Amino acid sequence: xxxxxxxxxxxxxxxxxxxxxxxxxxxxxxxxxxxxxxxxxxxxxxxxxxxxxxxxxxxxxxxxxxxxxxxxxxxxxxxxxxxxxxxxxxxxxxxxxxxxxxxxxxxxxxxxxxxxxxxxxxxxxxxxxxxxxxxxxxxxxxxxxxxxxxxxxxxxxxxxxxxxxxxxxxxxxxxxxxxxxxxxxxxxxxxxxxxxxxxxxxxxxxxxxxxxxxxxxxxxxxxxxxxx
Amino acid sequence: xxxxxxxxxxxxxxxxxxxxxxxxxxxxxxxxxxxxxxxxxxxxxxxxxxxxxxxxxxxxxxxxxxxxxxxxxxxxxxxxxxxxxxxxxxxxxxxxxxxxxxxxxxxxxxxxxxxxxxxxxxxxxxxxxxxxxxxxxxxxxxxxxxxxxxxxxxxxxxxxxxxxxxxxxxxxxxxxxxxxxxxxxxxxxxxxxxxxxxxxxxxxxxxxxxxxxxxxxxxxxxxxxxxx
Numbered sequence: 414x415x416x417x418x419x420x421x422x423x424x425x426x427x428x429x430x431x432x433x434x435x436x437x438x439x440x441x442x443x444x445x446x447x448x449x450x451x452x453x454x455x456x457x458x459x460x461x462x463x464x465x466x467x468x469x470x471x472x473x474x475x476x477x478x479x480x481x482x483x484x485x486x487x488x489x490x491x492x493x494x495x496x497x498x499x500x501x502x503x504x505x506x507x508x509x510x511x512x513x514x515x516x517x518x519x520x521x522x523x524x525x526x527x528x529x530x531x532x533x534x535x536x537x538x539x540x541x542x543x544x545x546x547x548x549x550x551x552x553x554x555x556x557x558x559x560x561x562x563x564x565x566x567x568x569x570x571x572x573x574x575x576x577x578x579x580x581x582x583x584x585x586x587x588x589x590x591x592x593x594x595x596x597x598x599x600x601x602x603x604x605x606x607x608x609x610x611x612x613x614x615x616x617x618x619x620x621x622x623x624x625x626x627x628x629x630x631x632x633x634x635x636x637x638x639x640x641x
Numbered sequence: 642x643x644x645x646x647x648x649x650x651x652x653x654x655x656x657x658x659x660x661x662x663x664x665x666x667x668x669x670x671x672x673x674x675x676x677x678x679x680x681x682x683x684x685x686x687x688x689x690x691x692x693x694x695x696x697x698x699x700x701x702x703x704x705x706x707x708x709x710x711x712x713x714x715x716x717x718x719x720x721x722x723x724x725x726x727x728x729x730x731x732x733x734x735x736x737x738x739x740x741x742x743x744x745x746x747x748x749x750x751x752x753x754x755x756x757x758x759x760x761x762x763x764x765x766x767x768x769x770x771x772x773x774x775x776x777x778x779x780x781x782x783x784x785x786x787x788x789x790x791x792x793x794x795x796x797x798x799x800x801x802x803x804x805x806x807x808x809x810x811x812x813x814x815x816x817x818x819x820x821x822x823x824x825x826x827x828x829x830x831x832x833x834x835x836x837x838x839x840x841x842x843x844x845x846x847x848x849x850x851x852x853x854x855x856x857x858x859x860x861x862x863x864x865x866x867x868x869x
Contacts, residue, residue, distance in 0.1 A: 453681050453682040453683060453768070454681040454770050454791055454795060454798070454799065455681060455788070455790060455791025455792045455795060482798055483771060483798060483799060483800075484797070484798060484799075484800060485794075485797055485798055487794050487797065487798065510771050510775075510799075510801060511771075512740055512769060512771035512772045539771065540681070540770065540798075541740060541769055541770075541771060542682050542768065542769075543711060543738055543739070543740035543767065543769060544740045544772075547738075560683070560790065562683060562788065562790040562813065562816070563682055563683025564683045566713075566715050567682060567683060569712070569713055569715065570682070570710055570711060570712060570713055570715065570768075571682065571711060571712075571738075572711075572712060573738060585790065587819075588790070588816065588819055588820075591815075591816055591819045592816075593846065618821065
């Protein structure tokens, strides 16, 4: 029984990898850099993207967003208000709501994405610290947001998510004075799970650290464009 | 392709329902009331249980906990320190970490649960607002925690979770003065998704509202014991 289950899972991940590769090819041909942005529900993905895309924006890089949600288009509406091209992908037709995006869902959205108007596509995944980390979707890089309100032990409890991201944004630091939260402990746990991973303290609310995230996105975009 | 997927999902949910029924029978024979406690990661499940089980506790009701986590036993260790029987269930052997508990996982833990020493079993599910809601595990009642740091729109974005619970605990209300959070808007969204659902404002940190959660647990225990 157990062995059968693992086998099915591996098949599903094999198929996902194949489709992710096809997505990657399409993004490359369109010269689009793709970032997969993940977090728990309510960690601040949309608010942080609003901060990054608002104001001076990303310089020459033209951003776009693929917005993954179980249901609704509230986040997409917020981002579209900033005149960023946004495509909504709802996961609720499958199994009472899929808890993550996979490569095939992203593939199904490709025809709706104006790839020729985008240099940097941010895929805002479904809010979840487990399954999104298991499915590559054709991205160049992965970033995650971890909110200080979630506690210090999250890297240890959800290690794959923290291990699989190149950038960890530690959000809502404006709340630190009001929390029993030990930032050193979080950083210690993060280092234990993903040694040396880049991390940035941010507050989408006050704007602190938003420039660092913006710089990282620009760097990822330039890296993807650099000759190998 | 899509049709096949839905079929597989329905089969999986059918099998789950059958096993949940078997769990229910075992809990009934042992005279144990079961509450399935769910939330997003870091919403405060363990801290709230610490508050409820500490101090005067639940009167005559002897509590126990089945602790679901992808990896590790940090939460179980915290609760065991309160001299509550705790059984750890890790989901990481399957598929890089299952994002929820299902009836079969709970069933596999039954032999490790000291059911004759427990009147009320709280199953602390994996932190996730999507899949845990889809799988009954043999519980009498479902409760969920929604933290005010997660934003007002969560009921609308994760409707199944909010619809499937009898009690919604709105946690971390001590942080309200420091957030741009509109409590009325959350309550409006909650009412839209699950009209009339019981809800309680709590702060696991200050202890506010913890008595109301304690009373609810006792009521669920008494209801399960009442002649039909």
